[in-house]
Amino acid sequence: MTHSDLSIDLGFCRLKNPVIAASGTFGYGTEFSRFFDLNRLGGFVVKGLYSTPRPGNPPPRLVETASGLINAIGLQGIGVKRFCQEILPQLQDLDTAVIINVCGSHEEEYAAVAEHLDGFEGIAAYELNVSCPNVSTGGSCPALDPEATHRIVSLVKKSCRRPLITKLSPNTGKIIEVAKSAEEAGSDAISLVNTFLAMAIDAKTRRPKLANVLGGLSGPAIKPIALRMVYQVAQEIRIPVIGMGGITTSEDVLEYMIAGASAVEVGTANFVDPEAIPLIIDELDVYCQTHNIERLASLTGTLAPL
């Protein structure tokens, strides 16, 4: 069987295929090597890293809602230094794009994390998580505001040597402005969306279902809204867009690509099926063959008139 060309050129980085595992849903990568060969992935984004370890939120941290998952993990993690010592060496020989999700509680911290990572090899790009709604109260974060996003992106761009993907939050009415300001500030790509600020209540006890009260909604429930945002943003910027939100099948991937995404990330689906991404990639290959598509990348931004 011949294979179709699934590869994607993001300009700063070439991917074997458009499917990247999303940050926070793929652990540090190693959790999944028990299920399949990580080299099959277009790439993967590791869990968000701050300069120091973070304890995370108290449980319950997860609640399931209709076709969705609300999480308030609170970005628990081992911090960038331990990551570089203990985990990165296990990832460095992989033949797939290893992307690091860079977090910060203030601008300088983003830059410090990126600078630390600059000292190590085997990383394809940094994904700036300017959009985590869990950390600050009420979900306020730099990604809600074009100026704050501009400041962080230009600061990190200046102080590090690797390509930057700025990951946007959907929790703003100004997503297009935020995307444009990230582009202006030198971001090499945009990824969207992060989770939607959400909550769930137990009507019997009148208590919130998450200890943090608020959390971020992901999964199939968010797909139509996320797709709309990817479509709107892709029309306004020239740098590549990486789309995500509720992808579980190859058809979802195709929709995002048609809407304007060059590549996609798959998140919550990894929990439901640890082999979800290899299955999606196989399906994409079959799709291209049955539809005589030579290069999958040619689908990007090809929404046809009704």
Added chain:
Amino acid sequence: MYSAILFRTIFGKTMRKDPQARILHKQNWGDYFILALESPRITSEAHPGQFLMVRVGETSFPLLRRPFSIHAVQDNALEIFFQTTGLGTRQLSLKQEGDRLDILGPLGRGFNLDIEGSTPKAALVGGGRGIAPLYFLSESLRLQGVSATIYYGGRTVEDLPLRKKFLAAGYPLHCSTEDGSYGFKGLITDHLIQDLKQNPADRIYACGPDGMLKRLAEISQEYSIPAELSLEAIMGCGFGACWGCVHRLKKDQEIGWQKICEDGPVFPAEMIIWEKE
């Protein structure tokens, strides 16, 4: 086949997906169900206290897999024992013999079966559906020459559907119900304390509601009996990727939120930090 289980390292990291585990048979008592699932490889690798993540449907609602302890293993099949408490378990209860289930397992770290002493004795304490892993555990302990006494508590007699199974297998069984409809009237932990006087134990193994486990951690200290407790938490993945399933634990002198799906769900009582109510 049991010996293969026993001589394997307890904390083996093997786990796999079996998308086509066939339901061989089904049993039902009120809200409680047993499904026997044919899955040779997962069965041969299972250790008591480990669990499965089960997909209850094919659509996105319910979305996540549901965690269930491995209740029993026999030949090529393993059993889960569950109580219907919500949408996912209700859907699972509608499955029939011959249907196939997508399962992941065996997951987590189970009970430590090594007990000191020449004729070691273990007290196995199960509250409600928490009895699930204790059958597999009792069968494995028996093969190690450990004599297991079962303490099985529930709100009412309807919550004790497995009592006949344990009796049929020949285990000494003590039951309690909060309403006094069967056995000792009161909490199973009080029944245990009463019985420990005549029937001392070298180890406590338990699974059940937090209140029961917390009380057992105290009993473990008071009576100097090491205890291994199986915790529950809402799980996003079951294999260490989401960091959703945390509990306060003391590990290497550090106290923090630890994932119970990887390091547990079974922990020595002294590792578990109980939050204030």
